[in-house]
Amino acid sequence: xxxxxxxxxxxxxxxxxxxxxxxxxxxxxxxxxxxxxxxxxxxxxxxxxxxxxxxxxxxxxxxxxxxxxxxxxxxxxxxxxxxxxxxxxxx
Amino acid sequence: xxxxxxxxxxxxxxxxxxxxxxxxxxxxxxxxxxxxxxxxxxxxxxxxxxxxxxxxxxxxxxxxxxxxxxxxxxxxxxxxxxxxxxxxxxxxxxxxxxxxxxxxxxxxxxxxxxxxxxxxxxxxxxxxxxxxxxxxxxxxxxxxxxxxxxxxxxxxxxxxxxxxxxxxxxxxxxxxxxxxxxxxxxxxxxxxxxxxxxxxxxxxxxxxxxxxxxxxxxxxxxxxxxxxxxxxxxxxxxxxxxxxxxxxxxxxxxxxxxxxxxxxxxxxxxxxxxxxxxxxxxxxxxxxxxxxxxxxxxxxxxxxxxxxxxxxxxxxxxxxxxxxxxxxxxxxxxxxxxxxxxxxxxxxxxxxxxxxxxxxxxxxxxxxxxxxxxxxxxxxxxxxxxxxxxxxxxxxxxx
Numbered sequence: 325x326x327x328x329x330x331x332x333x334x335x336x337x338x339x340x341x342x343x344x345x346x347x348x349x350x351x352x353x354x355x356x357x358x359x360x361x362x363x364x365x366x367x368x369x370x371x372x373x374x375x376x377x378x379x380x381x382x383x384x385x386x387x388x389x390x391x392x393x394x395x396x397x398x399x400x401x402x403x404x405x406x407x408x409x410x411x412x413x414x415x
Numbered sequence: 416x417x418x419x420x421x422x423x424x425x426x427x428x429x430x431x432x433x434x435x436x437x438x439x440x441x442x443x444x445x446x447x448x449x450x451x452x453x454x455x456x457x458x459x460x461x462x463x464x465x466x467x468x469x470x471x472x473x474x475x476x477x478x479x480x481x482x483x484x485x486x487x488x489x490x491x492x493x494x495x496x497x498x499x500x501x502x503x504x505x506x507x508x509x510x511x512x513x514x515x516x517x518x519x520x521x522x523x524x525x526x527x528x529x530x531x532x533x534x535x536x537x538x539x540x541x542x543x544x545x546x547x548x549x550x551x552x553x554x555x556x557x558x559x560x561x562x563x564x565x566x567x568x569x570x571x572x573x574x575x576x577x578x579x580x581x582x583x584x585x586x587x588x589x590x591x592x593x594x595x596x597x598x599x600x601x602x603x604x605x606x607x608x609x610x611x612x613x614x615x616x617x618x619x620x621x622x623x624x625x626x627x628x629x630x631x632x633x634x635x636x637x638x639x640x641x642x643x644x645x646x647x648x649x650x651x652x653x654x655x656x657x658x659x660x661x662x663x664x665x666x667x668x669x670x671x672x673x674x675x676x677x678x679x680x681x682x683x684x685x686x687x688x689x690x691x692x693x694x695x696x697x698x699x700x701x702x703x704x705x706x707x708x709x710x711x712x713x714x715x716x717x718x719x720x721x722x723x724x725x726x727x728x729x730x731x732x733x734x735x736x737x738x739x740x741x742x743x744x745x746x747x748x749x750x751x752x753x754x755x756x757x758x759x760x761x762x763x764x765x766x767x768x769x770x771x772x773x774x775x776x777x778x779x780x781x782x783x784x785x786x787x788x789x790x791x792x793x794x795x796x797x798x799x800x801x802x803x804x805x806x807x808x809x810x811x812x813x814x
Contacts, residue, residue, distance in 0.1 A: 326627065344595075344597075346597060346600075348629065348632075367597055367601060369600045369601070369629065369633065370604055371600060371603060371604055371607070371632075371636045372632045372633050374629060376597040395627075395629070397628060397629055399595050399596050399597045400595070400596045400620045400622065400628075400660075401593055401594070401595060401596075402587075402588070402594050402595065402596055402598075402599055402619055402620050402630070403588075403592060403594075403619070403620075403621070404527065404528060404556075404558045404588055404593075404617060404618050404727075404729055405618060405648075405649055405650045405727045405728045405729040405732075406558055406617075406650075406725060406726075406729050406730075407650055407682050407725075407726040407727040
């Protein structure tokens, strides 16, 4: 089970807070199994056999114990790799 | 026909057997231009910076010149195109164009802030698009249009690396230039369903990665399924271990940003990855790059209504994406790993540490030829020298 220590700490310290997570599953896992844990599925990630879910910290801690869950991480923000640069190029 | 004559010129020699053609004849070092062979053709201009002469010569005269030991290379003297974005000729893309490859037929996905479909540089080549940001597929930010222009713009004035490629627009970033990892993964899945062959990701997260995160894993799976992924290294440099996701993914081509003077832009993220692998893989120009401007946007430093200048590893990455498209048109069977190997072999060593430059600055001509690129020669320190040299290569004689 691959879960970063700081994420575990976050949901242990905030059991009622809602987290948006990307959960990767083994072959035994499924969307139904996630829903059975009370975690609504927002999106499927076929490339990585995973799902995007929302759940509380308490639910995430329970999910981390499931044998059919291989990795859990935050659905992290991404950004365009642009440097603010207002200088025009030299002619 | 010798290999001193460029491929596109060779085609014209066969097509117009008697008609004089404007050519530039470069002589070997040490040959004085005043005594240089012209095979009876009248010189129109001497180009001392190149040790070359511009002249109009018949095909027979061109053949005679190519057979002469003192002649090193013969180019067609093409109409002037003012490449204010000098990065594309700088990396050697025109050689591949002259060899007959512009990326035509290759499916390129741009996962970004969308694209301006009205921009003239993409007309007729936007095949399909999808929005995963929830803000509509049109680019209201400008980043995606600029990136797409570098990879595949077909402007007369500013031309991208693969001006013939087919474009798939995948909007995974919102109008503020931000998005979520899950949106990008969804965009990758859509691109895979569309049959794209190369995908550009000028985006990522700032958190340093060991390549096992979900987005990196998704990119690795795309590569395993045959899609070449070009990912930006990130702009969190110059500190080490600043490669985030998906730049840290094992199966992607991770691109850092160089300057046209052979150095690395300070903001370009450096390796190693959190698990100790060397990244980036290569570097390409990413400093003040002029490319397509989306309508009603003001991102960067606008040059005019259609073009603007931006900096970032975002700009370096689509140079690689366009280069992939050129290679895949020329060699359709290449796997992502083989493309990456060609890039690494064809990179010019800048003499910097591997976690700063990777294998070096990609030389597209060398990658196309499957050759090891020579080290980067010392660049002139005076600003503007390189653009002047490139302008000299394209300049017609004065009437």
